[in-house]
Amino acid sequence: MKDKALKGIGAKEHLLDWDSIPWKSIEKNVRNLRQRIFRATRECQWNKVRSLMKLMLRSFSNLLLSVRKVTQQNKGRKTAGIDNRLVLDSKSRARLVRQLLKNTPWKVSPGRRIYIPKANGKRRPLGILTIADRATQAVVKNALEPSWEAQFESYSYGFRPGRSCRDAIEHCWICLNGWSRQRWVLDADIKGAFDNINHQHILDRIGKIPGREMIKQWLKAGYVEEERFHATTSGVQQGGVISPLLANIALDGMQSFIGPTFGFIRYADDFVVTARSKEELEILKPKLETWLKARGLELNEEKTRIVSVLDGFDFLGFHIQHFQGKCLTKPQKGKVLALVAKLKEWLRNHTPVSPEVVIHHLNPILIGWANFYKHSASKRIFGYVDSQIWMAIWKWCLNRHPNKSKGWVKQKYYTSFKGRQWSFFARTKDRRGNDKISYITTLSDIKVTRYGKVKGTASPDDPSLKEYWERRKAKSNKTLLVVRDELLSTNWRLELIEG
Numbered sequence: 001m002k003d004k005a006l007k008g009i010g011a012k013e014h015l016l017d018w019d020s021i022p023w024k025s026i027e028k029n030v031r032n033l034r035q036r037i038f039r040a041t042r043e044c045q046w047n048k049v050r051s052l053m054k055l056m057l058r059s060f061s062n063l064l065l066s067v068r069k070v071t072q073q074n075k076g077r078k079t080a081g082i083d084n085r086l087v088l089d090s091k092s093r094a095r096l097v098r099q100l101l102k103n104t105p106w107k108v109s110p111g112r113r114i115y116i117p118k119a120n121g122k123r124r125p126l127g128i129l130t131i132a133d134r135a136t137q138a139v140v141k142n143a144l145e146p147s148w149e150a151q152f153e154s155y156s157y158g159f160r161p162g163r164s165c166r167d168a169i170e171h172c173w174i175c176l177n178g179w180s181r182q183r184w185v186l187d188a189d190i191k192g193a194f195d196n197i198n199h200q201h202i203l204d205r206i207g208k209i210p211g212r213e214m215i216k217q218w219l220k221a222g223y224v225e226e227e228r229f230h231a232t233t234s235g236v237q238q239g240g241v242i243s244p245l246l247a248n249i250a251l252d253g254m255q256s257f258i259g260p261t262f263g264f265i266r267y268a269d270d271f272v273v274t275a276r277s278k279e280e281l282e283i284l285k286p287k288l289e290t291w292l293k294a295r296g297l298e299l300n301e302e303k304t305r306i307v308s309v310l311d312g313f314d315f316l317g318f319h320i321q322h323f324q325g326k327c328l329t330k331p332q333k334g335k336v337l338a339l340v341a342k343l344k345e346w347l348r349n350h351t352p353v354s355p356e357v358v359i360h361h362l363n364p365i366l367i368g369w370a371n372f373y374k375h376s377a378s379k380r381i382f383g384y385v386d387s388q389i390w391m392a393i394w395k396w397c398l399n400r401h402p403n404k405s406k407g408w409v410k411q412k413y414y415t416s417f418k419g420r421q422w423s424f425f426a427r428t429k430d431r432r433g434n435d436k437i438s439y440i441t442t443l444s445d446i447k448v449t450r451y452g453k454v455k456g457t458a459s460p461d462d463p464s465l466k467e468y469w470e471r472r473k474a475k476s477n478k479t480l481l482v483v484r485d486e487l488l489s490t491n492w493r494l495e496l497i498e499g
Helices: 023-042 046-058 060-073 090-101 131-149 165-176 199-206 212-220 243-251 254-258 278-293 333-349 355-373 379-400 406-413 463-488
Strands: 111-117 123-128 184-189 223-225 228-230 263-267 270-275 305-308 313-315 318-323 326-331 414-417 420-429 435-439
Touching: 023 046, 023 060, 023 131, 023 463, 046 060, 046 131, 060 090, 060 131, 090 131, 131 212, 131 243, 165 263, 165 270, 165 313, 165 318, 165 326, 184 278, 184 313, 199 212, 199 243, 254 263, 254 278, 270 278, 270 313, 278 305, 326 333, 333 355, 333 379, 355 379, 355 420, 355 435, 379 406, 379 420, 406 414, 406 420
Parallel strands: 111 223
Antiparallel strands: 111 123, 184 270, 184 305, 223 228, 263 270, 313 318, 318 326, 414 420, 420 435
């Protein structure tokens, strides 16, 4: 098989202008090869799997797509590793491709350790790899991931193509809904999962595959903090392109271990187990601890608890609880309060800006937040957020004109829209320079719908499910078009971020 990207596999001597690369053709090449790896794995043709993985590692299309991913699409593209190198323009991307094409033994660089704040006040460590290592990890991931997608369990939803936390939440609802007899939940938290996964367990799981030695190098690369090198004897670099896949590989098999008697939902290192009785979960918990210990992991006793669905629990930003015999998934209270506090703080710090700027800043945040939670029982909470934002904007208006009457302020900033007499608005220009009016988004107008969970072990890499994924993509695109229209009504451009 030839790659057909520019000059095909090993296109070393030249590189077309980056801006003229036919990306649809490049994506098709990689997608077809991923599907061949998936199918060969399902059919247990292991020699063919190895050959196809080697082909993917040498694929020029895969290299181009990987460089594009880490230098143009990923959020961390503007964060440098220990070499302080950034690749943010077409010429430097072409240079990076030429560098990675050289047939020299690859030597992995250590990560640069930084910390980001967590919701509980603590800090999460991230290992920022060099841009070259990130691109190479993306290349290896495309070779390794489709094979594991053919093997992963059905109730794993985190950091996998075609799956999201909404699938995990919908599965929670299915396990705990009124007709189900499962009323108890093991709300589990793994202590420092990414930092403590046993390296040898990961290497044993992936076996002697092409790219194994590079994966081993990344596991052992270490990190630099305050100009001091620290070796890594366990864990995967949080921030690495391939790290979520390696974590999923390490934790795969938990569903089979638990068995069909229990309900099970896992999103990366977060998981819940549902059962009919508290006693069943108390018996299961120590068995799970033994299973995790073999992988270098342990449960966080402070955050792991067995609870009744009548009392409810928080999972992936949602609160899940029984109300009058029905299982409801609602936005987590802390997430609601955090959103309101964030927007109020912004308004307090931006009194001088124009109404147009306020609408342009708030609308994308409100629409994005509401679209994340619109598949849950969130109608009343949307109304609460609307009222809080209305009061915050009203206060912002009064602070701008302390010597004016409230009637004057109302007439200047508010108008009638969709039957509401107090709609905050701004006069703006559309793309053609014509006058238009923009309004603040009202979350109560966003329709709450039931989410369609991904079925079974379905994967976008499975060529036999092409029509299924096309239907899901069409439905998702329809939702994105609605969001886009909402955003365009505020005359602003939203950068879509993966993930």
